[in-house]
Amino acid sequence: DAKTTQPPSMDCAEGRAANLPCNHSTISGNEYVYWYRQIHSQGPQYIIHGLKNNETNEMASLIITEDRKSSTLILPHATLRDTAVYYCIVRVAGNQFYFGTGTSLTVIP
């Protein structure tokens, strides 16, 4: 079962930063947080992952709280193409990924 909770939907103005929160209060010390997104009719696409430290790549930044019970995915300058469902996932032992229901992000022109 998914170990994460996310708001069901969010809006963001085009060009602004999109901040997507995720709670994972039961995460274990060696479990990673992964973020994927799914654009309509496509398979999920990897965005970023982290364990303890904040991470940044060309797509997004991941901020993990010190107690690791929550995290935030930041899309620095949202575009219309970022409209998608975003999934926060805790990867458990054995490299198993259990998806929750995700956050549907709508970027508004």
Next chain:
Amino acid sequence: EAGVAQSPRYKIIEKRQSVAFWCNPISGHATLYWYQQILGQGPKLLIQFQNNGVVDDSQLPKDRFSAERLKGVDSTLKIQPAKLEDSAVYLCASSLELTGELFFGEGSRLTVL
């Protein structure tokens, strides 16, 4: 680099019929996953293979679903007999090793009438 290939992309069958989906993972990826995604829900893990061995099939409805991964490369997921509630997108994913990210295919959309 070629991605995860799945076929067919779409399939329509009547209840009680059988159906099979095929997946070819990215070359060299030892771990392969099948997920079921019902409309409006997140993907649900059905089965995970490491090479040709099953790592986890705890959520696979074994009375009607079966999956195999002969020779540790391609995989087939079969449903027999299908029920209305099996209507979903079946996603295949692969990863390079047990600690790697998942790469997903485009999925196979099943409609059971």
